[in-house]
Amino acid sequence: MAEVSIGTVDVYVVRPLPDGWRVLVLQRATGTRCPGSWEAVHGRLEPGEQPEDAAWREVGEETGLAIERLYSITVRPFYLYRNRTVQLACVFCAFVREPAEVTLGAEHGAYEWLTLEEALPRFAWPSEREAMREIVQILGTGNAGPLEDVLRVR
Numbered sequence: 001m002a003e004v005s006i007g008t009v010d011v012y013v014v015r016p017l018p019d020g021w022r023v024l025v026l027q028r029a030t031g032t033r034c035p036g037s038w039e040a041v042h043g044r045l046e047p048g049e050q051p052e053d054a055a056w057r058e059v060g061e062e063t064g065l066a067i068e069r070l071y072s073i074t075v076r077p078f079y080l081y082r083n084r085t086v087q088l089a090c091v092f093c094a095f096v097r098e099p100a101e102v103t104l105g106a107e108h109g110a111y112e113w114l115t116l117e118e119a120l121p122r123f124a125w126p127s128e129r130e131a132m133r134e135i136v137q138i139l140g141t142g143n144a145g146p147l148e149d150v151l152r153v154r
Contacts, residue, residue: 011041023119029109037124051090064103
């Protein structure tokens with residue numbers, strides 16, 4: 001029987017520079033799932049871990065970046081056929097501090113800071129492009145405005 005589980009987080013990392021946002025895209029390394037594909041920070045929750053804590057941890061592990069502000073954006077479902085579960089990925093946006101010097105973890109072989117227009121087609125999954133568009137719609141002014149008290153995690 002299929003089960004529903006909150007098992008992963010997706011974190012879209014943004015540098016809000018004066019001349020516009022830069023979005024971090026990470027390229028999967030050889031020997032990992034989906035080698036060569038480009039993605040946001042993605043990772044599994046550890047036992048007993050809350051999604052926002054996993055988001056904070058995964059950004060640190062995969063990029064070495066310090067998060068300044070973290071926002072909860074949405075939840076995306078996907079099916080893992082190997083263990084017959086519908087997984088829910090909690091989607092976050094992390095604004096990072098300067099200097100945003102990336103130190104890649106073992107899962108990724110390359111990274112780029114791209115404008116929104118450059119980043120959207122780079123993401124491998126359509127749901128990643130949709131999430132990024134939602135982020136711009138909600139946080140495009142630099143914060144969540146009247147939604148700040150509900151969406152800002154830290």
